[in-house]
């Protein structure tokens with residue numbers, strides 16, 4: 001196993017030391033909005049911003065050609081081509097068609113699966129939809145179908161059934177009337193455009209948003225979107241508004257949090273393009289949503305107990321760092337938790353967790369994923385790796401093939417104590433195994449919908465039989 005990650009990290013360092021610097025520079029202010037140009041009308045440019053704020057690209061891709069798979073318990077649903085192609089895209093849409101698709105989930109000739117967040121877009125303002133429509137007409141048409149097409153098993157392939165789902169689950173949110181104008185803007189961004197709740201609010205048995213647990217954290221396959229209510233013990237109550245803005249802007253918060261996986265995507269495609277006003281509005285609104293305390297408590301970071309950064313003189317000297325790592329490994333049993341960390345992780349994240357500053361790997365000191373009571377996200381990061389979307393360096397590989405569950409548990413415990421600052425951590429090999437299957441568990445109704453639908457059809461046939469029999473009998477009567 002060793003040569004693989006050594007090679008990876010060497011390759012990575014060579015490739016990225018210059019690129020990383022360029023990237024840091026570009027993230028220090030709101031990223032320039034692609035597709036915005038003075039040649040376009042103001043309406044079109046506003047539409048480009050709305051598309052960013054509503055994160056259409058996360059699923060329809062940066063060129064709107066579609067094809068990203070949305071994993072759902074029913075199977076993968078693929079985003080479609082929404083370029084102005086008449087044949088494969090939405091070139092025949094009127095503005096009103098777009099409005100219906102966004103607010104009601106109705107395309108001109110079919111119902112749209114709620115993998116497209118229309119329950120959130122339901123509250124989108126007229127002027128934003130007009131701007132979006134004007135803008136979408138200016139993007140280059142792509143006359144191709146995405147490679148993959150949605151093909152869900154029975155009964156989910158009957159799109160008209162979505163009608164009943166919509167009756168129960170639309171709209172996803174009500175607006176509050178006790179907010180100031182800034183918070184109102186934040187509410188609109190969080191609930192309607194950015195649809196943060198599609199990941200951070202758990203779903204009920206019908207896969208609709210469970211608003212009694214609004215923004216209090218939800219499982220997303222192998223990831224967990226944490227509690228972002230202002231609760232102090234399990235949410236982000238200790239974050240200042242500025243912290244929230246920094247995180248949404250850069251995907252990182254020093255010694256506190258890191259946006260990997262799905263949140264990395266949200267930052268990369270959307271939040272880093274938002275204006276300071278809009279990010280501030282989101283932060284201000286998140287401070288006034290009801291605080292919800294969950295089981296998944298988070299230990300406050302105790303900076304004093306965290307390892308200090310490596311000495312400044314070797315910070316920019318990669319060979320010296322390599323020596324430093326070799327020294328650290330000397331005399332450490334390579335099968336001990338520390339030895340495993342040094343052998344498997346330290347070539348990228350550094351002996352002290354501050355990463356190779358020049359290579360720009362994620363510093364992992366103090367991260368919230370290490371301080372949570374529930375270690376599942378951390379376990380899955382180690383097992384499956386991370387593909388951060390803002391990351392222009394090589395990704396973090398997964399180690400589920402190379403390491404045993406015992407070894408993953410040992411590393412998890414080691415980093416939680418050393419870099420998370422926890423007193424103890426007692427993750428076992430069995431915890432590792434169960435964390436790795438969490439993502440495949442399905443909510444009751446979805447799992448059994450096949451059975452329920454068959455029962456439903458049997459009941460319907462029986463009713464039909466009795467009706468027909470009754471009709472025939474009444475005819476026979478003289």
Ligand code: HEC
Nearest residue numbers: 054055056059077078079080082101107112113115116117
């Ligand atoms: C979380 C992923 C996601 C996001 C974000 C998203 N979409 Fe979609 N969208 C989908 C999926 C998946 C489908 C296809 C659903 C289906 O097959 O029923 C879809 C379908 C559509 C359709 C229907 C196309 C047709 O078949 O006629 C339109 C229009 C559309 N999206 C526009 C948008 C716009 C505009 C945005 C941004 C405001 C957006 N979408 C954001 C996932 C997404």
Ligand code: HEC
Nearest residue numbers: 194196199223224225226257258259260262263266368369
């Ligand atoms: C596609 C799913 C998705 C969307 C959309 C999304 N998030 Fe997240 N979010 C996540 C995941 C997953 C994490 C955990 C990241 C990690 O551990 O690397 C996260 C982490 C966070 C954190 C850090 C919490 C902590 O304790 O470390 C904050 C704050 C946050 N999200 C806010 C938001 C806001 C605000 C929005 C809307 C603008 C949003 N998220 C949209 C999935 C999402």
Ligand code: HEC
Nearest residue numbers: 005008258259260344345348362369386387388391395396
């Ligand atoms: C080949 C280099 C490499 C190796 C080896 C590596 N990582 Fe990473 N790690 C990364 C990169 C790059 C990121 C940032 C991911 C991104 O943004 O794409 C990261 C991110 C992380 C994160 C933050 C993820 C989050 O969203 O909270 C943690 C925690 C982490 N690594 C722990 C580890 C541990 C523990 C090991 C050893 C088992 C390890 N890494 C091995 C490169 C590596």
